[in-house]
Amino acid sequence: MNGESAAEPPPLPRTFRPGRTRAILLGGGCALFLVLTVIALLLPGLGPAERTSFVFTAALFWGALALLSRPRVLAEESGVTVVNIASSRRLDWAEIVRVNLRSGDPWVFLDLSDGSSLPVLGIQPGLARQHAVRDAQALRALAESRGGSEPRAPQGQR
Template structure:
């Protein structure tokens, strides 16, 4: 990587994707709440609308969860349903190949771990910079370091 490596701790997130998801979730929630308040209906029906509105907000919040946090001790990968803490020597390589939906970490146990917190989706250049930064950190702090 050219230039200085990022200061630790650092968190990588798909900021544009996250902002879009949260905006859409809030907008859908607001529309459903407004409709529920405008319609003449029973309390139970209105409660159903409010529950639906919370679901329309909850799903984007859930989808916006992924991130990768690097600190002096290692890296924490938070994906949709999992959270995994890795020490630096466990991370052998960081890959973001053309067409990959997100970064993959090659691990010392022979497996590969997806890191959904760095994804090229709607911010390809940022994802490439983040992948290079994480790769540099892994090389500097990993088994070779």
């Protein structure tokens, strides 16, 4: 993210999530479940166990796609909750040193006060780059207004 952060942080609470990606994953999972279920019911010569295995497989695919659609970031007055595919982490605003979305990054990274970096899959530029940039700028403005972020160094001095 090369632009300056937004001057005014957005109101809280605020949830950031990749809307288009989520819609595609959940819609695709639903469609896949329906198609496999219809196939299981319409194929002649299948027994109850085989039909059940079709529906069970369809449910597993839908569940996997629902899990992939889970990432989000919940910003509240007390801090931030980062929900990734298989993990969730609660952070105080003071723990966030910097919000990064550089060109080519698959998602936002949070630099934390303990020296580690946390990937934030809830803001990803894959299908909606401008939306992700706006969300990253909003999250950066929130972090800076809450006193957890360091002031930005001028370009070229990092």
